[in-house]
Amino acid sequence: MQHIVLLTVLMALRTVTATIGEAAHYVPALQDILDKEFLQAGDHADIVTEEDDINILVTIVFRTEFEKENKSKLEKEFHSLLKSIFRHLERETVLNIFVVTDLTSLETCKRSVVSVLSLMVTEQIVLGREMVMIQKLKFRFIDMMEVVDKNDENINEMKKYFGHSETEGQEVKHMVDKEGREYEVKFYNKYNHNLFYLSPYISDILPAEKVIQLDLDLVFRVSIHELWELFDQFSNSTIVATAPDLSPHYYHETASYRAANPGSRLGLPPHQGLNVGVALLHLGHMREDKAWQYWREVEGVRTLALKYEYRSNLAAQDWLSLLRWGEPEMVMLLDCTWNKQINNLFNPNIDVLEGEDDVMFTGCRKDAKIVHNNHAAMII
Numbered sequence: 001m002q003h004i005v006l007l008t009v010l011m012a013l014r015t016v017t018a019t020i021g022e023a024a025h026y027v028p029a030l031q032d033i034l035d036k037e038f039l040q041a042g043d044h045a046d047i048v049t050e051e052d053d054i055n056i057l058v059t060i061v062f063r064t065e066f067e068k069e070n071k072s073k074l075e076k077e078f079h080s081l082l083k084s085i086f087r088h089l090e091r092e093t094v095l096n097i098f099v100v101t102d103l104t105s106l107e108t109c110k111r112s113v114v115s116v117l118s119l120m121v122t123e124q125i126v127l128g129r130e131m132v133m134i135q136k137l138k139f140r141f142i143d144m145m146e147v148v149d150k151n152d153e154n155i156n157e158m159k160k161y162f163g164h165s166e167t168e169g170q171e172v173k174h175m176v177d178k179e180g181r182e183y184e185v186k187f188y189n190k191y192n193h194n195l196f197y198l199s200p201y202i203s204d205i206l207p208a209e210k211v212i213q214l215d216l217d218l219v220f221r222v223s224i225h226e227l228w229e230l231f232d233q234f235s236n237s238t239i240v241a242t243a244p245d246l247s248p249h250y251y252h253e254t255a256s257y258r259a260a261n262p263g264s265r266l267g268l269p270p271h272q273g274l275n276v277g278v279a280l281l282h283l284g285h286m287r288e289d290k291a292w293q294y295w296r297e298v299e300g301v302r303t304l305a306l307k308y309e310y311r312s313n314l315a316a317q318d319w320l321s322l323l324r325w326g327e328p329e330m331v332m333l334l335d336c337t338w339n340k341q342i343n344n345l346f347n348p349n350i351d352v353l354e355g356e357d358d359v360m361f362t363g364c365r366k367d368a369k370i371v372h373n374n375h376a377a378m379i380i
Helices: 002-020 023-035 065-069 072-087 106-126 144-150 152-162 199-204 224-233 249-253 255-260 283-288 290-295 298-307 315-326 355-362
Strands: 054-059 095-101 137-143 169-176 182-189 210-214 218-220 240-244 274-282 331-333 370-372
Touching (some): 054 224, 072 106, 072 218, 095 144, 144 199, 152 298, 199 283, 210 224, 224 240, 224 274, 249 255, 274 283, 274 315, 283 290, 290 298, 298 315, 315 331
Parallel strands (some): 054 095, 054 210, 095 137
Antiparallel strands (some): 240 274
């Protein structure tokens, strides 16, 4: 099947490029992606990177046959993400892109990657622009279950507190704003899936030193080099850097803690939760830091959740938010411009929530460096 898809794509591209003889430059690179197997744990030789390389981590998992058959949204997002990264590159750079997927999604995932790259190359040729050097993109595929199997007990403990719905589906929460008005929040409960719990454990399978973890629904407006250079600001104790969550989700979920601790500003700026759509992960520090190892295991997860009387449904993002409250030296807060979320989602009356504090909930009052088209919003 994969060879039929490749042949169809390449025949179309060869038709466009036959007169300029470009096919030879990208056909082997596309075939190499389709021939890839999962990266094996401890396979250091395969991921030797140069000093100027940038490592990127994305997750592409099709949880149902329906998602496989209707993968156009994912491909559109991935296409937009890669185009925006290339558009703003400051210099020629090798991008090592690690794709986390699972066995049932692998072939569909590889075909989607090839489809996106083929479209990018075709666009460049048709528009008469410089060829996208896909040889500078090195794709490697990571089996999600390699991570899950090693950390099954820890992940299940996280799910008790941060993905507490037993099945996927729409959940309705009834809330009351500051003026006593009732309203409903409806959202799709998907965070009981293992793929949303991988980031605390990814260093177990990916032996790179540093990596940028990205959601697919992002658009870069600056060079990714600027983001990568923020690793230079890490101290020896910094493990993760990510930006604030711009919705009032964590304000609502920490209500009981504030009630039991009068005067606490937990859940309010600058102590709101995090959004991990963009995250700098120092994998070397993850492997070395004993405190990090403790907090990601069963006892540490339980201790954090009970300390903050916290039970919600945003998976490892919730866990990392709690970790920052308890161990702030481990998590560096990025400026909101590095993850400007377009959809605040929850509260239609958030402008009257906490006076001037609502500025960090209702939006980021600066030009975005990275736009996050979350919850089906779309700004390119």
